[in-house]
Amino acid sequence: MSAPATAPAPPSAPSAPSSPGAGELWRRARGPAAFIAGLLVLAVLVSLGARQPREGPLEPENPGPQGTRALVEILRERGNEVAVARTTADALEAAGPGTVTVVVGSHRLPPAHVDRLAGGLGDRILVRPTTPVLRALAPGVRMTGRTEEETLDPRCRLDAAQAAGAADTGGEVYTAPRGRACYPAAGGHALVRASAGGHTATVLGSPAPLTNDRLDEEGNAALALSLIGERDVVWLRPDPVPEAGRTGLWELVPRSLRMSLVPLGAALVLLALWQGRRLGPLVTERLPVVVRASETTEGRAGLYASRRARDRAAAALRSGTLRRIRPGLGLGPDAAPAAVVAAAAARSGEAPARLGALLHGPGEPGAADPYTADDHGLVRLAEELDGLEERLR
Amino acid sequence: MAITGRAVLAAFAAALVVLVAGSVFTWLVTAVLVLLAAAVLADVLLAPSPRALRFERSGDTSVRLGERAEVALVVANPARRAVRGLLRDAWAPSACAEPRRRRIRVPGGGRVRLTTALTPTRRGDQAAAGVTVRSVGPLGLAARQATHSVPWTVRALPPFHSRRHLPGKLSRLRELDGRQAALVRGQGSEFDSLREYVPGDDVRSIDWRATARRDAVVVRTWRPERDRRILIVLDTGRTSAGRVGDVPRLDHAMDAALLLAALAGRAGDRVDLLAYDRRVRAQVRSHGRGSRIPQIVQAMAPLEAELVESDPAGLVATVLSGHSRTRQLVVLLTDLNAASLEEGLLPRLPALTSRHLLMVAAVGDPRVTEMAAARGSARSVYDAAAAERTLGERSRITAELRRHGVEVVDADPEHIAPALADAYIALKAQGRL
The missing domain is CATH 3.40.50.410 (von Willebrand factor, type A domain)
Structure with missing residues (x-):
């Protein structure tokens, strides 16, 4: 069939670019771009002034619970010079006759460095040293065990310990045959001082008295300050030594393969750009609602089935059958049930009582309907109604 | 701006070159990257602007649902250089426009006529969404892209499937003519003409006055109103x-x-x-x-x-x-x-x-x-x-x-x-x- 005569008039508007050009894109993007650039500049400026304090236990810069910044600050306020050494060489350079070196984190010291330190340091305080460090820097002192008690009493004649009183020194315990030992616990003493070669070595079995967290408890602060005294301090906390001489997987990959990863990455970015760029904007469409006309009927069937509403289902089936057989029996829509039963019985030759039960359920109210007792009864009802309609046709 | 598949291929080729010769010439990585970037940039800058193109539409404005309408699109290139690349004439999905995208080449100062076939699957007005052109640069590595709005509307009319019943119903309607009164004398039926009585006609429709004037029995016939x-x-x-x-x-x-x-x-x-x-x-x-x-x-x-x-x-x-x-x-x-x-x-x-x-x-x-x-x-x-x-x-x-x-x-x-x-x-x- 040809197109109807009165089609809508062809739109006569001329074509016009609807996507933004380069200038328009720049005008749109410059505001957000300037904002982001400003934020970046601001962030850089702010971060320039700040430096992240180092972290870790017994770190003199660490203000956290495990750090020792409080003790170091107190020492500096008291007038002690505190030099923080990160390497063996720094420590040896800073240490002198009038200084005391606090050695923490001694497990990071390589064996060669331990030997160099043994000769070069003056007085020293070793905080829970490793066995090689203990042997080298405090000759004659031996670790004998470990105590679970935290707070110990001094019970010795060492001035510093007496001044401090009870302190949280519980940890590893030592014996020193030729030195003085304080804070006894089962198996040894938590603080021992031994002298050898013109300098003293003090070994502390626990780092707790020095930490920010515990400095203000018991006699911890007094113990730490008294052990150091008026001397200048070298705080040796070695940085981890990088392992040398091992090659990773990365070094084993051929050099040209490593280098080709850069253009390969560029190729992947281009691939994403190529596939990601759409040819024009998405087209939207107002979609119609899709709902089946039979949906309410199906919903009602679902409700009948889920609630097992056999009485209602039976009533609907019976009224449907009655509606269809009445015209054939010559009866109107308002015919009495008995009249319908009588007419149907006359036509089909069935017993009126049985037909009555089939078409109208039990006669007296309250009596049980055999067809709605269970689902099988309902199926039987539907089939018998079908059979009746067939015979009456 | 858009990247073409050729640029991606070139980048993979560059990676291959570096893989083969990178250990000998260490400057190769930088060289190929710079070369690639320069080529893509040059291609974008040298590609003819798709914004300069002009479009016109003509063709069908209505179609029966299920049938096919054709809308012509004329692309005019006022610039001196030829534009080549991809063109997409976009319509709503239910318009089922074909082809979805195509390669075009419009010579400088020339015009190209393209045809989009629509087979709407829904009744109603189908509006053209826009024409997008991706104009590829001389090296074929990168392209510039622009969308033009070129309005056009195709109205999808009801399919009228039932028109196959029309001839049968019309012939039934014609049967009513002339024998109307013979069947039923409805109220308000219009008088049509007189004709001779044939057996089967309703005797009530005999026109006695006309019969008196003639030799034969005459009946009035009626036609539907x-x-x-x-x-x-x-x-x-x-x-x-x-x-x-x-x-x-x-x-x-x-x-x-x-x-x-x-x-x-x-x-x-x-x-x-x-x-x-x-x-x-x-x-x-x-x-x-x-x-x-x-x-x-x-x-x-x-x-x-x-x-x-x-x-x-x-x-x-x-x-x-x-x-x-x-x-x-x-x-x-x-x-x-x-x-x-x-x-x-x-x-x-x-x-x-x-x-x-x-x-x-x-x-x-x-x-x-x-x-x-x-x-x-x-x-x-x-x-x-x-x-x-x-x-x-x-x-x-x-x-x-x-x-x-x-x-x-x-x-x-x-x-x-x-x-x-x-x-x-x-x-x-x-x-x-």
Whole structure:
């Protein structure tokens, strides 16, 4: 069939670019771009002034619970010079006759460095040293065990310990045959001082008295300050030594393969750009609602089935059958049930009582309907109604 | 701006070159990256601007649903350099535009004519969304892209599947001519001519005065009334949105309405159209003679069922206030939904039926009939019970309408259009129009 005569008039508007050009894109993007650039500049400026304090236990810069910044600050306020050494060489350079070196984190010291330190340091305080460090820097002192008690009493004649009183020194315990030992616990003493070669070595079995967290408890602060005294301090906390001489997987990959990863990455970015760029904007469409006309009927069937509403289902089936057989029996829509039963019985030759039960359920109210007792009864009802309609046709 | 597949290939080739020769020439990585970036940048800058192109459209503006429309697009390139690349003529998905994208080459100062074929899958107006051109640079590595809006609208008209019934119904209509009075002497039948009596004619139609003047017995013949008014009312409320089969009830109603309109137009009656839910969605009024089918088709095309409850009071008022004060046949195409009809239409029926003849036509759902016949398991018997209840309500409302003197046509989608046409022919045969 040809197109109807009165089609809508062809739109006569001329074509016009609807996507933004380069200038328009720049005008749109410059505001957000300037904002982001400003934020970046601001962030850089702010971060320039700040430096992240180092972290870790017994770190003199660490203000956290495990750090020792409080003790170091107190020492500096008291007038002690505190030099923080990160390497063996720094420590040896800073240490002198009038200084005391606090050695923490001694497990990071390589064996060669331990030997160099043994000769070069003056007085020293070793905080829970490793066995090689203990042997080298405090000759004659031996670790004998470990105590679970935290707070110990001094019970010795060492001035510093007496001044401090009870302190949280519980940890590893030592014996020193030729030195003085304080804070006894089962198996040894938590603080021992031994002298050898013109300098003293003090070994502390626990780092707790020095930490920010515990400095203000018991006699911890007094113990730490008294052990150091008026001397200048070298705080040796070695940085981890990088392992040398091992090659990773990365070094084993051929050099040209490593280098080709850069253009390969560029190729992947281009691939994403190529596939990601759409040819024009998405087209939207107002979609119609899709709902089946039979949906309410199906919903009602679902409700009948889920609630097992056999009485209602039976009533609907019976009224449907009655509606269809009445015209054939010559009866109107308002015919009495008995009249319908009588007419149907006359036509089909069935017993009126049985037909009555089939078409109208039990006669007296309250009596049980055999067809709605269970689902099988309902199926039987539907089939018998079908059979009746067939015979009456 | 866009990247082409060639640029991606070049980048992979660069990676390969570095893999082979990178250990010898360490500067190679930087060199290939710079070279690639420079080539892509140069290609973008050298590509002809797709924004300079000009477009024109021409072609079909309407198409029957299911048929194919062609819209031509002329691309003009006013610049000196040729534009080559990709072009996409975008339409809404339901327009099924083909091809979706194509390669083009428009010489400098030249024009190219392209054709987009549309096969709409939904009735209504299909608007062109835009033409996107991706213009590739001389190296083929990168492209510039722009979208132009080139407006055009193709209206997808109702398919009018039922027109295959038209010849049969027309011949039935012609049978009415001349023998009208022989069957029924309806009120208001028009006198047509005199002819000789043949056995079987109603003796009451013998014209004794004419017989006296001649030797033979002469009967008067009658023809069906002409120039009656028919108002087809489409209910576009929520009940028309429900799908019967895969098509909304409204579309089935339109199909039936078109057959009725075509038939009535040939029979010399005037056909008006009104689409209503809570307000007038479309209206076609006939002035004088001539077929109004094209206008009706155009008015129907953009109609969609609205998800609102129809307002029968407003509908009745609109029908009664129509320009025709004379008696007319009002054909209301709606759903026999007991709840909405009992509350809405039934109380207002007397106002309508006292002035006009009302016919209600509704599309029955074969799915419900199928459910009513289901047997075997408990679940299918529950289905059957629910379907029986729906059918029972439907027949109850049908009886109620008939009691008010309303003609009711209730048929499944396959048969609604011929059934409505038959009901119209029957009314005409009885002279009740």
